[in-house]
Amino acid sequence: MLAIKYFVKNYTGDRKQFVACNGITSHALNVKNGVPQGSVLGPLLFSLFINDLPICLFNSKCRLYADDAQLIISGPVAKISELIAKLNNDLDALWSKNNGLRLNASKSQALVIYSKSIDTTNLPKIKMDGSEISFVDKVKNLGIIINKNLTWYDHISFIAQLIFGKLRKLWKFSHFLSMWVKKN
DSSP: OHHHHHHHHHHHSSEEEOOEETTEEOOOEEEOSSOOTTOSSHHHHHHHHHTTGGGGOSSSEEEEETTEEEEEOOOOGGGHHHHHHHHHHHHHHOTHHHHTOOOOGGGOEEEOOOSSOOOGGGSOOEEETTEEEEEESEEEETTEEEETTOOSHHHHHHHHHHHHHHHHHHHHTGGGSOHHHHHO
């Protein structure tokens, strides 16, 4: 076990970083956290580092996708204020503060899923590290757009726009294509 600890410390420690552009380099700065980006062991070490995150949560469930984490809490809409308070407690308890992992509140969003419309402006605020997390009407999750009513409308609209854009590009360059390519 001591050998593994020594290896990880040696592998991740005593590193420097700098920026080079057009032959000009900045001063080298010490890197205190993280693993070498693009390294073979980077994903494994990050997984070992983050996989215990769900253990510190008492009220919500956690889904981990690479370097993204989603906290999910559910309950009756009549108790939404209590649910938000519980979510805030879990956000305060996250081990990331003690392990040197900084969560990015500006990349975080909150989605309230309910069959009817809920005015999120009057709800208690969700806070992470002192920053407010904004409520949104839809989120993109692993390529699928999920809206507050759990309908496919927003996802289908997004896919239709993508397809229309591709077809428009094909039409724009169609006079460069042979008849065989156009048919097949």
